[in-house]
């Protein structure tokens with residue numbers, strides 16, 4: 001053991017502790033769900049991104065069992081070496097068809113999809129423009145690409161236009177990529193996609209939209225927010241994850257055939273990483289098929305109903321069914337931690353979200369609703385939350 005390293009790390013951890021920013025892993029006792037076991041208790045879980053409560057759904061478990069028997073557990077190599085198995089290509093075919101795109105490519109996580117795709121597309125001669133609230137994976141991809149990076153205030157279209165103008169003048173015919181999310185992960189609001197599409201077309205830029213919190217929930221057959229708005233075929237790079245509403249794990253990109261080819265050749269997170277497990281690829285394929293079925297539509301309907309019930313209780317901004325994410329912003333990290341602890345006491349798992357996940361001074365409880373919650377659980381949570389944030393406050 002290196003004493004200096006130990007002392008250095010302990011000192012840094014104490015620094016986090018002093019700011020109420022130290023994090024710890026919490027080990028659940030069973031699997032994922034709207035209710036989870038922890039510390040010998042059963043808690044209502046309002047922190048999961050398993051929006052449709054699919055992760056333990058029998059048909060997905062069966063798909064996993066079937067795949068593990070046929071293909072084994074691991075892919076054994078990267079896709080380009082010898083890890084490209086039938087479930088991978090089936091999943092990509094299903095994704096492309098469902099999304100109405102020419103092609104799709106899957107990565108072993110959404111994080112890898114973001115980083116791999118942006119770094120493959122952009123280089124140091126190019127400009128990447130991000131919404132201020134874009135997810136860490138998108139920021140990391142942009143940084144790692146070496147491109148000139150610009151950030152516009154959240155949903156501020158005028159500032160975005162200013163940056164597009166600047167980028168266009170600067171680089172003549174160079175590449176410009178605008179990157180955003182359809183539903184923002186920590187705020188649950190949406191980006192102004194119609195305006196974004198207009199702007200990027202006016203300035204000859206490309207648009208990448210991360211549908212991590214939109215796919216499976218919104219749009220026809222759960223295709224996402226872009227589909228709901230009729231904008232999907234005007235967006236060059238549609239990204240998403242299989243790890244949230246789809247109940248498995250992995251990331252995807254949908255777009256043109258040339259885009260897929262280029263990523264297969266140049267996305268380092270794809271080329272230099274072992275293929276997604278064939279088990280997860282099969283689970284992803286089964287989830288896509290299910291989303292397109294009547295059962296999928298029904299489940300989405302339940303989630304949407306929960307969202308509108310919770311909105312009607314005064315949570316979220318402006319009501320309506322915008323997303324399954326409801327931030328309860330409390331300010332300082334310490335206050336968010338206290339609120340989270342008191343909710344835990346009352347039987348609700350709603351972790352505090354702090355810096356650096358959100359800006360300093362905007363620590364919050366991030367409530368996520370899933371189709372597995374009952375209306376009465378929502379009511380109870382609403383009462384418990386009012387103590388910390390009275391309606392309208």
Ligand SMILES: *Cc1c(COP(=O)(O)O)cnc(C)c1O
Nearest residue numbers: 109110111135137185212241243
């Ligand atoms: C969760 C998330 C990701 C990463 O996806 P994983 O599959 O969990 O790696 C990317 N973007 C956004 C907006 C996310 O919320």
